[in-house]
Amino acid sequence: MPTGVAMRDVRAQLFDAAERILLRDGPSALTSRAVTTEADCAKGVLHRHFADFDDFLAELVHDRIERLEHQAAALRLSAGTGTVVGNLSDALTDLFGTVAVAIVSLVTFRDELRARLRRIRPTGVPLLAEATTMIATYLEDERERGRVAATADVEVLAPTLIGAGHLLFADRKGVAPQPEAVTKVVTTVIAGVLTD
Template sequence: MPTGVALRDAREQLFAAAERILLRDGPNALTSRAITTEAGCAKGVLHRHFADFDAFLAELVLDRIARIEDRATALCASAGTGTVTGNLTGALTDLFGSSVAVGIVALITFRDDLRARLRRSRPAGVPVLTEATAMIAAYLTAERRLGRIAADADVDSLSPALIGAGHLLFADRRGVPPETEAVRKVVATVVTGVVRDPMP
């Protein structure tokens, strides 16, 4: 098997194992031994592909950020379709519903070395939440251009308000995820007064 393929497979296997541990047991349970055991691979596999454990965690976070950037493209493409409230509800549910984003934020908060490493390329904000806020801002800007939200809508205030509210709704990783209607209600409250399309 070509080296590139083997590396990609190992990375994805280790990332998936880390996510399962993070969601099940929280950030304090995330160790290299726990991850390789969960992944069902030899203990040395992680250190063959990453300089150290924080390098692995940083790559995990960056990989998840790349997924948010992919979601941002799809969300912006939905501008002008459906309803603004419905699109935002779907975006927040997609982002936080699996609890992976919530777990990654907890991991960044929990590990000082990881946070310091991420600061080298992302000096402002909390990684994941910062990119998620940018995703919502880009979408709202697109809808504002289309006239579906008010021309004077403060996108730079609405975006972090939506992400913060969404994060809080989904933050209890041991609880039952909120119903779609609960997410929609929060979204509708945040964007009330600026949305020009009918609420669902």
């Protein structure tokens, strides 16, 4: 992009470009040059908006975590409707069918990024920790409605579902799991606590 041409919503354009690279080529291909090339802008644009590339990546992770808040709100609204298995299966597919698996790989791949994120979020893997909270909160809502047993340990069920979901979707280059596979995992994990 020629110098002097204004870009609208630069941060969003750069984040979306980084997401496309992550999904297509994985975390090892994510460089500042690759991002600015993908976003069709000068390399200096990224460095005018972020202190360095790891600052950019940390903000990317935070942006994707904020997007998860919308999914969490929608999942909570689904409590008491449909089926618990269906709602959880859809939530896991929505979560891991997007960039979440690649974000987890990115955090694992880059030591400096992980260190920066640890200063803000000292426990858990960013994005997975928030996703676990989303699932636990939903299960608590369903427990209050009586669709999940009062004795259900949502603090164990939620990370179990997140871990199993992550493993199902972890092969970025392979074919995404069929909906039946996701449903089978969810059913197996929560079968003992469903009341209906």
